[in-house]
Amino acid sequence: MSTAFRLTLLRHGATLAPGGLGQHDAALSPLGHSQLEARWAALNGTDPIRAVASSDLQRCRDFAEIAASRDTLPCRIDAGFRELDCGRLNGVRADALVDGDALSYRRWQHDPADGLAGGESWAVFTARIDAALQRWLVAGADGHHLLLTHGGVIKALLLHWFGLPPNRHGQFWPGHAGHVSVWWDAAYPPVLLAFDAEPPR
Structure with missing residues (x-):
């Protein structure tokens, strides 16, 4: 395996239950599927x-498995x-947050260091994300790697x-379906190649 290649972080598309925090397992909507396509x-x-x-959550996993199967690509669900x-x-x-939860969320938005x-x-x-990324990249193939994941994961990796x-x-x-691409080289820090935060038109 080459130690240098393009790595793309792709956020999932729109879901049937938008706006939920964290690890809820909402499915992709038809719009979300078309955005990812x-x-x-x-x-x-x-x-x-x-x-x-x-990610193993269905708003990511379902499309990843479809696309990888269609193009005969290795697909790791983690x-x-x-x-x-x-x-x-x-x-x-x-x-929908009220009272103490709303206040805690506003504070968390300003500084999410604490849970x-x-x-x-x-x-x-x-640390969880980085460990999963290292497991995948060590075991992966040559060439362009694509990770289908969540907005928070993309933020955490960039930070x-x-x-x-x-x-x-x-x-x-x-x-939704925004992406970041970096040049990944195991010997050096990642180099930003592209950042397109807007949904595809």
Whole structure:
């Protein structure tokens, strides 16, 4: 396996239950599926995808398995790529929070270092994702690697790679089927190649 290749982080598309925090397991909507199809075609046309990994939550996993099977690609499904665990607020919409939960969420948005409602701290979240990424990349193929995952995962990896603290997470807001591509070299820090946060049109 080559130690240098393009690595793309792709956020899932729109879901049937939008806006829920954390590790809720909402399915993709038809719009979300079409968003991912459009993004996949564009990315694959630029640099053919050779290996796929995905969160095990269905809004990521379902499309990853379909696309990988269609293109005869290896596909790793790993719970390590799940969204941040938000404790007892998993699945709750942010705009539905009231009283103490609403206050805790606002504070968390300003600095997510500590866990939300009994969930993961940012350090534990980042370590989980990085461990899953290393497992995949060590076992993977040559060429363009694509990880289908969640907005929080993309934020955490970018902050980790660029040496930024958790309170800078607001700099990165990947939309549905938004993506980030980096040049990955095991011997050097990742180099940013592309950041398209908007859903494909």
